[in-house]
Amino acid sequence: MLKALYAGRGPVPQDVIDAVPFDRPSLMQGQALVAVLAAPINPSDVLTLTGEYGILPPLPAVGGNEGVGRVVELGPDTHGPGVGQVVLLPAGIGTWATHVVAPAAQLIALPNNADPQQLSMLTVNPPTAALLLRDFVSLHSGDWVIQNSANSGVGSYLVQLAALRGVKTVNVVRRESAVAGVKALGGDVVLVDGEDLAERVKDATGAAVIGLGVDAVGGSATMRLAACLSEGATIANYGALSGEACMVSPRELIFRDIALKGFWLARWYRITPPAEVQALLGELAGLIAQGKLHTPIQATYDVAQIKQAITAAAAGERSGKVLIVPKQEA
Incomplete structure (x- = not known):
């Protein structure tokens, strides 16, 4: 398992972040282990690495604010989307990783038959x-x-x-x-x-x-x-x-x-009732699943290639989004 970790910030974003290994975590009640399927690199993510964004997480931190994954394990006595379900990851959880531990109650089930790369950009x-x-x-x-x-x-x-x-x-x-x-x-x-x-x-x-x-x-x-x-x-x-x-x-x-x-x-997420948030995300996810809503993707990178991915995402001229798409276990 790998995660893209940064312990500092600086003017060259790819220089402050590295892919580091971690052991499979033990889950507590209420938690889910999710295998990340895809997670985009947004301009705000790059600005977070350089220290120029409006809100900065405490360090050290795992990069990535949005993405989708597939539930692989639920903690003891935990209710939530079942194992095998594609889910939207909670915003700001640190999605540039092969796996994340998330509160099961915060996972939003998504259509299993939709393109996960397109779904990964749903949150922002x-x-x-x-x-x-x-x-x-x-x-x-x-x-x-x-x-x-x-x-x-x-x-x-x-x-x-x-x-x-x-x-x-x-x-x-x-x-x-x-x-x-x-x-x-x-x-x-x-x-x-x-x-x-x-x-x-x-x-x-x-x-x-x-x-x-x-x-x-x-x-x-x-x-x-x-x-x-x-x-x-x-x-x-x-x-x-x-x-x-x-x-x-x-x-x-x-x-x-x-x-x-x-x-x-x-701010909209902070002040809007959860039911209204889920209604909008559900509507948009439906349009993505139907192929009515999509965005161009320029390139995908494994977590191990995080420096190359950040370099590509920070480039001035691109033809689409840059995504982290972790290699799936056989």
């Missing part, structure tokens, strides 16, 4: 995309939304979820090589960011009313997004890939009544 990006579309502006079929970082994990889910609702998307990317991938997912309009973005959006949409902008970049990209929106629209910011604070001019805020709001999924 799909609900983020769904809530960005649901909780900021009342959207109806035929409405338009604009987002930047459209080739990201959240961006790819947002395109698909919007299409399922009949909502049209303008998708802004930062490089020409990302355009084709977003179009293949169903993006209605895909444009490379630039100073004349507002004019190109106007031309591509026929000057459509756009009431929601979704921003993951910050800095001047937020300003360019604001310029594309209609009067009284809202920008929902959920990230700062540029490393800069969001910029919105007084003209947009005052004279065009553009609102800038933030979204953090961790």
Whole structure:
């Protein structure tokens, strides 16, 4: 058994983490031993290794905040998903490992016949995309939304979820090589960011009313997004890939009544009743199982290859997610 452990943080994320062996644990009542099937490496995971994320776990820690596994053993007198059941792992449990010990009551059963690699990304990006579309502006079929970082994990889910609702998307990317991938997912309009973005959006949409902008970049990209929106629209910011604070001019805020709001999924999980959380995750898991919701995967790595995996995930130009997929015992 292996786990990806880090005891410090530093500017080069792959340098602070190593795959270390551990013995099969003895289970207590209420616990389950779960073999990890797949676990993604998200941008927040990389920022956690460098010490730049908003919340940092105590050290030492096992990397990985989400993933799926298969129950292999239950503790004595323990009730929960049965042995052999595919389950969603609790958030923040340290999923970059061959096996994890989890509270059985916190495991959520998932469809056994669905792709575990796609299911492994259920906890973070799909609900983020769904809530960005649901909780900021009342959207109806035929409405338009604009987002930047459209080739990201959240961006790819947002395109698909919007299409399922009949909502049209303008998708802004930062490089020409990302355009084709977003179009293949169903993006209605895909444009490379630039100073004349507002004019190109106007031309591509026929000057459509756009009431929601979704921003993951910050800095001047937020300003360019604001310029594309209609009067009284809202920008929902959920990230700062540029490393800069969001910029919105007084003209947009005052004279065009553009609102800038933030979204953090961790807070939503903290304040939302468990039944509502499970309902949303269940709905999204169903769409994944039906093949209606997916995201591109660039590469998979075993736990033993954690340094190579982090290097790939932290690279500036990728064509999909990087996953930890532990080798299964024969």
